[in-house]
Amino acid sequence: MTSPTTPASRNQHYPLLFEPLQINGLTLPNRIVMGSMHTGLEDRLWDTDKLAAYYAERARGGAGLIITGGFATTRTGQLLPFAGKITNRVDVARHRRITDEVHRNGGRIAIQLIHAGRYGYTPLKVAAGSEPSPIHPFKHLKMTEQIIWHVIRTFGQSAKLAEKAGYDAVELMGGEGYLINQFLCPHTNDRTDKWGGSTENRQRFLVEIIKEVRKHVSADFPIILRQSIADFVKNGQTWDEIALMARKAQEHGVDAINTDIGWHEAGIPTIVTSVPRGAFVKFTERLRDEVSIPLIASNRINTPDFAEEILERGRVDAVSMARPMLADPDLPNKARDGRADEINTCIGCNQACLDHAFVGKKVSCLLNPRAGRETTLTLGATRRARHVAVIGAGPAGLAAAVSAAQRGHRVELFEAGESIGGQFSIAARIPGKEEFNETIRYYTRQLEINNVAVHLGKRVSAEEILDGSASNAKGDKAKFDDVIIATGVTPRIPDIPGIDHPMVMTYADAVLGHREIGKRVAVIGAGGIGFDVTEFLTVDESPTLNLKEWEQEWGVSEDLGVPGFVTKPRPLPPVREVYMVQRKPGRQGKTLGKTTGWVHRATVKMKQVEQISAASYDLIDDAGLHITLHDKEGNPTDTRVLEVDNVVVCAGQESVRELVDPLTVAGITTHVIGGADLASELDAKRAIRQGTEVAAALP
Ligand code: FAD
Ligand code: NAP
Ligand code: SF4
Numbered sequence: 001m002t003s004p005t006t007p008a009s010r011n012q013h014y015p016l017l018f019e020p021l022q023i024n025g026l027t028l029p030n031r032i033v034m035g036s037m038h039t040g041l042e043d044r045l046w047d048t049d050k051l052a053a054y055y056a057e058r059a060r061g062g063a064g065l066i067i068t069g070g071f072a073t074t075r076t077g078q079l080l081p082f083a084g085k086i087t088n089r090v091d092v093a094r095h096r097r098i099t100d101e102v103h104r105n106g107g108r109i110a111i112q113l114i115h116a117g118r119y120g121y122t123p124l125k126v127a128a129g130s131e132p133s134p135i136h137p138f139k140h141l142k143m144t145e146q147i148i149w150h151v152i153r154t155f156g157q158s159a160k161l162a163e164k165a166g167y168d169a170v171e172l173m174g175g176e177g178y179l180i181n182q183f184l185c186p187h188t189n190d191r192t193d194k195w196g197g198s199t200e201n202r203q204r205f206l207v208e209i210i211k212e213v214r215k216h217v218s219a220d221f222p223i224i225l226r227q228s229i230a231d232f233v234k235n236g237q238t239w240d241e242i243a244l245m246a247r248k249a250q251e252h253g254v255d256a257i258n259t260d261i262g263w264h265e266a267g268i269p270t271i272v273t274s275v276p277r278g279a280f281v282k283f284t285e286r287l288r289d290e291v292s293i294p295l296i297a298s299n300r301i302n303t304p305d306f307a308e309e310i311l312e313r314g315r316v317d318a319v320s321m322a323r324p325m326l327a328d329p330d331l332p333n334k335a336r337d338g339r340a341d342e343i344n345t346c347i348g349c350n351q352a353c354l355d356h357a358f359v360g361k362k363v364s365c366l367l368n369p370r371a372g373r374e375t376t377l378t379l380g381a382t383r384r385a386r387h388v389a390v391i392g393a394g395p396a397g398l399a400a401a402v403s404a405a406q407r408g409h410r411v412e413l414f415e416a417g418e419s420i421g422g423q424f425s426i427a428a429r430i431p432g433k434e435e436f437n438e439t440i441r442y443y444t445r446q447l448e449i450n451n452v453a454v455h456l457g458k459r460v461s462a463e464e465i466l467d468g469s470a471s472n473a474k475g476d477k478a479k480f481d482d483v484i485i486a487t488g489v490t491p492r493i494p495d496i497p498g499i500d501h502p503m504v505m506t507y508a509d510a511v512l513g514h515r516e517i518g519k520r521v522a523v524i525g526a527g528g529i530g531f532d533v534t535e536f537l538t539v540d541e542s543p544t545l546n547l548k549e550w551e552q553e554w555g556v557s558e559d560l561g562v563p564g565f566v567t568k569p570r571p572l573p574p575v576r577e578v579y580m581v582q583r584k585p586g587r588q589g590k591t592l593g594k595t596t597g598w599v600h601r602a603t604v605k606m607k608q609v610e611q612i613s614a615a616s617y618d619l620i621d622d623a624g625l626h627i628t629l630h631d632k633e634g635n636p637t638d639t640r641v642l643e644v645d646n647v648v649v650c651a652g653q654e655s656v657r658e659l660v661d662p663l664t665v666a667g668i669t670t671h672v673i674g675g676a677d678l679a680s681e682l683d684a685k686r687a688i689r690q691g692t693e694v695a696a697a698l699p
Contacts, residue, residue: 013338014304016311021064021318023294024255025220026108026168028064028318031311032332033258033296035322036112036171036226037353038069039372040362042084048094052101053374058325059107062332064318066107066325067171067224067258068098070114070178073154076126076147077115077179080360083122086111086158092165099166110169110224111162115151117179118188119264126151128182128205129190134265148195148205151179156212163217170217172209175228175260180206184228184245187235187564199241207248214253222255224296229259229283232266232556236564243290250291258296258320259284268554268566269599271323273348274432275300276547278310285315286560296320302346302435304335321346323353326365341445344368345438351685354595367439369689379696382408386481386698389414389470391460391659394422395684396674397486398443399691404484404698405450412471412480413452416459420444422488423653423675424684429511430532431539462662482669484694485660489653489675489682494524498620504647507533518645519576522625524617525650526582528683531589531600533650538574538607553606571606578609579642581625585614585632612640620647655679 011018021028041051055066072078072085086095095111102109118127118140126147127133127140143151159170174180182188183205189196195204206225213223227249229242237245246257261280262270269275277300284297298320301307307319324331327346334343344367352364352371365371370379386409390401393415401413419425421440428436447454453472464470468478491506493499505515507529523534551558555569582588588611589601604611612627614634619626624643628636655676663670671694674687 011336013340014308014335017304017308017319018336021294023169023224024222025218026065026222028108030062030064030332030336031318032062032064032307033318033320034058034063034066034325035258035298035320036067036069036173037322037326037363038079038357040357040360041372042069042071043080043082045094048097050372050375052098054372055098055107055109056101056105057329057374059102059105059109061325061329062336063107063325064332065169066102066109068109068111070112070116070173071158073113073115073158074151076120076124077117077151077154078120078122078124079114079116080121081124086113086161086165087154088161092161095162095165095167103166108168110171110222111165111167112171112173112226113155113158113162114173115155115179117182119178127179127188129188129196131188131190145193145195152205152208152212155209156216159213159223160216163221169222169224169255170213171224171226171258172206172213173226174206175226177228177231177233177263177265180209181228181231181263184241185231185233185236185564187231187233199244203241203245203248206245207252210249210252210254223253224256224258225249225254226258226260228261228263229287230261230280231564232262232268232270232566233564234566236566238563239286239560243287246287246290250293254293256294256296256317257287257291259287259298261299267602268556270299271348271354272350272596272599273435274599275348276550277302277306279547279550281310281316285313288315294318298322300348302348303343304331304340323348323365326353326363326371327367329371341441342449344442345435347435347439349593350595351593351683355593358594366685366688367442369692377692377696379403379407379692382699384699385409387471387473387477387479388412388482388484388698389465389480390484390486391465392422392486392488392674392676393417393420393454394486394488394674394687395424395439396488396676396687396691397422397484398447399688400484400486400673400695401452401691402443402446402450403692403695405447405452407695407698409695409698411450411452412455413447414455414458414460414470416457418457420447420454420456426508426511427532427684430536432535433532460659462659462666465659465663466666466668480668482671482698483663484691485657485663485670485672485676486674486687486691487656487659487676489679490656491649492652492654493649494617494651496617496620499649501620501622501647503645504620504649507648507650510646510648511536517576517648520644521576521646521648522579522581522642522644523648523650524581524625525652526580526588526611526613527650527652528592530580530582530650531592531604533648534578534580534604534609535600535607537576537578537648538604538609539572540575569606574607574609578607579612579625579644580604580609581612581615581617581627581642583615585630588613653679653682
C-alpha cells in the first residue's frame with residue numbers, strides 16, 4: 001500500500017505527510033489530496049483554460065493528487081443544465097486540455113464521476129426513490145430498472161473516456177446524498193424491487209457501478225470511492241452497512257476510499273468553521289478494521305501539523321484538503337520546505353467557496369481572491385518599484401500591503417491599533433471562529449518576509465502623509481507615490497434616547513472584554529455581527545467546545561447501530577439570557593451565508609435566545625431597553641421593556657474616511673478600499689478582494 005522512503009530522504013518537517021503513497025498503479029509523492037470541489041468553471045467550454053490554470057497552480061503547489069469537481073456521466077445526472085460532463089469524444093478533447101496542463105506542471109489529477117440524482121438542479125433528473133429533494137425545486141423521475149442499468153453503464157463509459165483523456169484516476173461520488181448515496185440509504189431508497197429494501201439490494205447499484213467501471217479501465221488504473229461514512233440524516237446507513245459496503249468495494253476493485261461526511265440536507269454541520277478540526281476522522285479510522293486499501297480522511301483538516309498528527313495515529317493513509325488548497329495552492333510546498341507559518345490557512349468560512357457554489361456563482365476564496373481567477377488576477381513583479389503607503393491594517397490594508405510588496409513595491413503600513421487585523425481580530429474572539437486567528441498569523445508572517453515596514457500604534461494624519469514625516473525614509477524618499485486608504489469602519493451608534501446610558505456598549509467593547517457584562521443582555525441588530533455577538537454572550541469565557549460537547553450539542557450519536565448516527569441534540573445551557581432585536585419584520589439572519597446561516601440560526605435557537613423583529617427602539621434607561629412592536633403593515637401593536645443589565649449595539653458600521661478628502665485635494669494618488677470605501681454589505685471577502693485588486697493594478 002505504501003512505498004516507504006529511506007530514513008535519509010524522509011521529509012524532516014512532516015515525515016508521514018511526505019511519504020509517497022501507492023494507489024494501484026499511481027504513485028503519489030505525498031499524502032495531500034486536494035478533494036473535489038465544484039468551482040463553476042467545469043460547466044462551460046469557454047472556461048476550460050481557466051479551469052486548467054486553476055488546477056495547474058495547485059499542481060505546481062505540490063498537491064499529491066488533485067480531484068476535480070464532479071463531472072456527470074449522463075444528462076440525467078448533471079448538477080444543473082449543461083453542467084460539466086464526460087460522455088463523449090468531444091468531452092475527452094476538452095478534458096485533455098486540463099490533464100495536459102496538470103501533468104505539464106508536475107501534478108496528478110483524478111476526475112470525479114457523479115450522478116446528482118435528486119440533488120440535480122435540472123428538470124431531467126432521475127433518482128432512486130420517491131422522496132423529493134428538500135434543497136432543489138424540480139421533481140424527479142423514479143428510476144426504472146432500465147434507467148438504472150443505463151446509468152450503471154454510463155459510469156463505465158465515462159471512466160473509460162476519463163482514462164483516455166489522461167486522468168490518473170477516477171473517483172466515484174458515493175457520498176453527500178448524491179445518487180449512489182440515495183440508493184444506499186433507506187432515507188431516500190423506498191424501492192421494493194431488487195434495488196431497495198435489504199442492505200444487499202440497496203448496495204447493489206454501487207456494486208454494479210464498481211464492477212462496470214473496473215471492466216472499462218486498465219487493471220492498474222486507480223478507482224477511488226468517495227464513500228459516505230456518516231450520512232447524518234434520519235434513516236441513514238448504520239455502521240455495519242457502511243463497513244460491509246467498504247469491504248465489497250475493495251473486493252470488486254476499488255483501490256482507495258476517500259471518506260465523506262454528511263448529506264447536503266443534514267442538520268449537523270460538517271464543514272463550517274465552528275466544527276472542531278478533524279471532527280470526523282474517527283469515522284475514517286474505524287474503517288481501518290474493514291479494508292486494507294488506502295483510506296483518505298476529510299473535513300476540517302486544514303493544517304499540515306494536524307494532518308501529520310492524523311497520519312501518526314496510523315489508521316489513515318492520506319488526508320483530503322479541498323478548501324485549504326483554494327486558500328493556498330502552495331500549501332504542500334510550503335509544508336514540505338518547513339514554511340508552514342507562511343500558509344494562508346482556510347478558516348472554514350465558506351463565504352467565497354460553498355456559498356458561491358450554492359447560488360450558482362463561480363467559486364473563489366475569501367482569503368485568496370485569485371482562486372478561480374488565476375489567469376486574470378495576477379500579481380506579477382513590477383518593473384518600477386513605487387513607494388506605497390497603506391493606511392489601516394484590517395483585512396483590506398493587509399491584503400493590499402502584502403500583495404503590493406510581493407510585486408516588489410516598497411510598502412509602509414500604518415495602523416492606529418497596537419496590533420494588526422482590524423475588525424477581523426474581533427471576529428476571531430467569537431466562539432467557533434478561532435480559526436480567524438490563522439489569518440492574522442499569516443499576515444504577520446507575510447509582512448515580515450515581504451519587508452513591509454509596519455508602524456503599529458500610529459494613527460496617521462493627512463499632513464504626515466503629505467509632508468513625508470510618517471515614513472521611515474527621509475527627504476524625497478519619504479514621499480509616497482501611492483496611498484491606499486484602508487481605514488475601515490467604526491460601529492454605528494444609533495440615535496436612540498438613552499444611548500449614552502452606562503449599560504450600553506458597542507460590540508467591540510463587549511467582545512474585546514473592555515466592559516463587564518451582566519446576566520441579561522439585549523442585542524440591538526441581528527446582522528452577521530449581531531448573531532456572532534449573541535453566540536459570544538451565551539457561552540462562558542472559554543467557549544471552544546471540545547469534540548464531545550460539540551457532538552452532544554448537535555446530536556451526533558455515539559451508538560454505531562443508530563442509522564445515520566443522528567440523535568437528539570443536548571445543548572449546553574446558555575450562560576446569559578439574551579434578546580436579539582431588529583427593526584425589520586420577519587425571520588432574523590436572512591442575510592447570513594447560504595451554507596452557514598442555518599448553523600447560526602440553529603445555535604441561537606438552541607441557546608434559547610428570544611428573537612424580536614419589527615421593533616422600534618424607544619428608550620434605554622435603568623429599567624432596560626424599551627421597545628415598540630409592530631404588525632406587518634408597520635402599525636404599533638404593543639410596547640415592551642426588556643429588563644436587561646446591558647445593551648450591546650450591533651447596528652452596522654460607518655466608514656472611516658477622514659483621510660480621503662484632504663489627500664485627494666492635495667493631488668495625491670489615493671485608492672480607497674474595504675470598509676473605508678463602502679461600509680454597507682462589507683465583509684472580509686470584499687475587503688481582501690479589493691486589497692488584492694488594488695495591488696495588482698499598481699503599475
Ligand atoms: P477594518 O477591519 O475596520 O480595519 C481598518 C483598520 O484601519 C483598523 O485596524 C483601524 O485601526 C485602522 N485605522 C483607521 N484609521 C486609521 C488611521 N488614520 N491611521 C492608521 N490606522 C487607521 N467578515 C467576514 O467576512 N466574515 C465573518 O465571519 C466576519 N465576522 C465578523 C465578526 C465580528 C464580530 C466582526 C466585528 C466583524 C466580522 N466580519 C466578518 C467583518 C470583517 O471583520 C470586516 O468586514 C473587515 O474587517 C473590514 O476590513 P477593513 O480592512 O475594510 O476594515
Ligand atoms: P449587517 O449585517 O448589515 O447588520 C446590521 C444590523 O444592524 C441589522 O440587523 C440592522 O437591522 C441593524 N441596524 C442598521 N442600522 C440601524 C440603526 N440605525 N439602528 C438600529 N439598528 C440598525 O451588518 P453587521 O452585522 O454589522 O455585519 C457587518 C458585515 O460583516 C456584514 O456585511 C456581514 O456580512 C459581515 N459578517 C459576516 C459574518 C458571517 O458569518 N458571514 C459574521 C459577521 C459579520 P434593522 O435595520 O432591521 O434594525
Ligand atoms: Fe476556506 Fe473560506 Fe476560502 Fe472557502 S472561502 S476556501 S472556507 S477560507
